[in-house]
Structures are given as C-alpha cells and as structure tokens.
Amino acid sequence: MNLRNRYNMVLAIYPNTRGFAFVVFEGPLAPVDWGVKEVRGRQKSPLCLLRIAALLDQYRPDVLVLQDTSPTGTRRVRRLRELNASIGEIAEDQGVSVHTYSRAQVCEAFAAFGITTKHGIAEAIAKHVPAFERYLPPPRKPWMSEDARMSLFDAAALALTFFQSASSDGREAA
Amino acid sequence: MNNNLICYLRPYRRRWGLTQDELARLLGCKTGAVISRLERSSRPPSLQAAYAFELLFGTVPIELFPGLHATVKDEVIARARDLYEELQGDTSRAGRIKLDFFEEVLERIDTTTNNHLA
Numbered sequence: 634m635n636l637r638n639r640y641n642m643v644l645a646i647y648p649n650t651r652g653f654a655f656v657v658f659e660g661p662l663a664p665v666d667w668g669v670k671e672v673r674g675r676q677k678s679p680l681c682l683l684r685i686a687a688l689l690d691q692y693r694p695d696v697l698v699l700q701d702t703s704p705t706g707t708r709r710v711r712r713l714r715e716l717n718a719s720i721g722e723i724a725e726d727q728g729v730s731v732h733t734y735s736r737a738q739v740c741e742a743f744a745a746f747g748i749t750t751k752h753g754i755a756e757a758i759a760k761h762v763p764a765f766e767r768y769l770p771p772p773r774k775p776w777m778s779e780d781a782r783m784s785l786f787d788a789a790a791l792a793l794t795f796f797q798s799a800s801s802d803g804r805e806a807a
Numbered sequence: 808m809n810n811n812l813i814c815y816l817r818p819y820r821r822r823w824g825l826t827q828d829e830l831a832r833l834l835g836c837k838t839g840a841v842i843s844r845l846e847r848s849s850r851p852p853s854l855q856a857a858y859a860f861e862l863l864f865g866t867v868p869i870e871l872f873p874g875l876h877a878t879v880k881d882e883v884i885a886r887a888r889d890l891y892e893e894l895q896g897d898t899s900r901a902g903r904i905k906l907d908f909f910e911e912v913l914e915r916i917d918t919t920t921n922n923h924l925a
C-alpha cells in the first residue's frame with residue numbers, strides 16, 4: 634500500500650449458505666479489508682443485506698463485483714440468486730458500478746496461469762496476496778464439507794478477475 | 808467518490824494478523840478500544856502512537872493516516888495564507904522575512920504533497 638499506487642476501491646462480495654464473504658481491494662495486490670460474515674436464523678438474506686449496506690456506506694467503493702447468477706451464469710440456489718440481485722440493486726442505487734462474473738469466467742481467468750482447481754485458485758491468491766495466506770484452508774477431502782474460509786478466496790477471485798478483465802480491456806483500448 | 812481511506816491502520820494491522828488488543832498492548836495501552844477509535848478515525852493518533860506505528864509497520868504517518876494529513880495540511884495552508892495576507896504591505900525587515908517564509912512554506916507544501924501523490 635502506497636499513496637503513489639492508490640487505485641479505485643473495488644468491493645467483491647460472495648454470498649453463500651452461511652452468510653457472505655467480502656474483500657475490499659485498492660489495486661490487485663492491495664487488500665484494504667476483508668472478512669467472512671456468518672449470519673444465522675430465518676432472516677438470513679435481510680441481515681446479510683443490512684451488513685452489506687453498511688459495508689457500502691463505509692468504503693463507498695467505485696466498483697462492486699458479484700457472482701453472475703443469471704440463467705447464463707453460475708447456478709446457485711434461489712435465495713442466493715435473489716440476495717445477489719438485491720445487493721446489485723442497492724449498489725446501483727448508490728451509483729456504484731456493478732460487474733458480475735460467472736464461476737466459468739473466474740476459472741478461465743486463472744486458467745491462463747495453469748490453475749484449474751478451486752483450491753489451486755485459493756493457493757495462487759494466498760501466494761500473491763500475503764494478507765490472505767493465513768486463511769488458506771487445507772485441501773478438502775471428498776468426505777469433508779467446504780471450509781468457511783474458502784468463501785473469502787471466492788470473493789478475492791472475483792475481484793482479481795475484475796482487475797484482470799479491466800487491464801485486458803485497457804490493453805485492447807490502447 | 809472519495810477513494811482514499813482516511814486511515815490505513817486496519818489493513819496494516821490485519822495484514823500481520825494482529826488483534827486490536829495486541830496492537831494496543833504494543834502501544835502500551837490497556838484495551839483495543841484505542842485502536843478501534845483510531846481505525847474509525849474518531850480520534851487522531853498521538854505523536855507517540857504515530858512513532859510507534861512507524862516503528863512497527865515501517866510506514867510513515869502520512870501513509871497510515873492520509874486523512875489526518877490532508878486535514879492538517881488544509882488548515883495550516885489556510886492559516887498561513889491568512890497571515891500572509893495580513894503581512895502584505897509590511898515594509899519592515901522582519902515583515903519581509905516572514906513573507907518570504909510563508910511563500911516558501913506554501914510552495915514547499917504543494918511540492919511535497921504532489922511528490923507523495925505522484
């Protein structure tokens with residue numbers, strides 16, 4: 634982090650069954666804040682939205698990156714599809730530009746570096762962003778459920794996919 | 808939109824996995840409430856704390872607290888301009904020295920800030 638290299642603020646949110654994970658970046662390798670928020674009870678989605686609205690107020694990001702849960706994007710359960718859409722609406726109301734990427738697009742972005750698995754993506758992120766190193770869960774065995782910390786890497790992967798596509802768009806425009 | 812955070816203490820603390828209580832202990836404080844106030848920018852850091860953060864994170868206070876720096880800069884520039892205006896027309900030797908000083912200060916503040924942000 635350096636005053637000389639400050640970029641626009643990018644917030645990536647990845648909702649999951651237990652709550653949501655978020656990462657705020659100020660450049661591809663400069664995370665400003667991150668966390669995994671667990672929400673329990675019947676009012677999961679409204680509580681998630683409250684916390685996400687607070688995050689949007691706190692950081693006032695320029696860009697919000699979400700998973701593409703449209704019919705052509707990644708398939709998620711109805712609650713998460715609706716939650717994702719509501720997050721996008723809140724952000725657009727605040728004038729935040731919303732970008733969405735499907736799981737396939739994220740995998741494609743990392744495939745350029747020879748990484749094809751979810752754990753591989755998490756390892757690559759942990760290697761390049763030292764702040765996330767201590768959150769890297771051990772490789773999941775087939776009989777294990779997914780570690781809650783993995784959602785943090787899913788959110789980070791979305792943000793890094795945005796940075797990669799933004800830089801390639803810039804190159805194409807140049 | 809304001810892209811720069813007012814205080815970058817939180818990312819630096821979390822980068823090294825420190826809790827607010829641990830960082831407070833390093834500063835010689837009893838609880839993490841002090842760090843929480845600094846991170847929320849509800850209280851400015853003491854000079855002692857700013858030196859401590861520089862030692863701990865190897866980062867100058869202007870990098871950690873850009874919001875505070877901007878506020879102080881704006882206030883100092885405004886006061887310096889006021890005094891500069893008041894001294895206009897003062898033909899005494901002391902008056903001329905002070906005017907030179909304020910011209911130099913205002914120029915230096917602009918140059919150093921631009922260098923930091925370039």
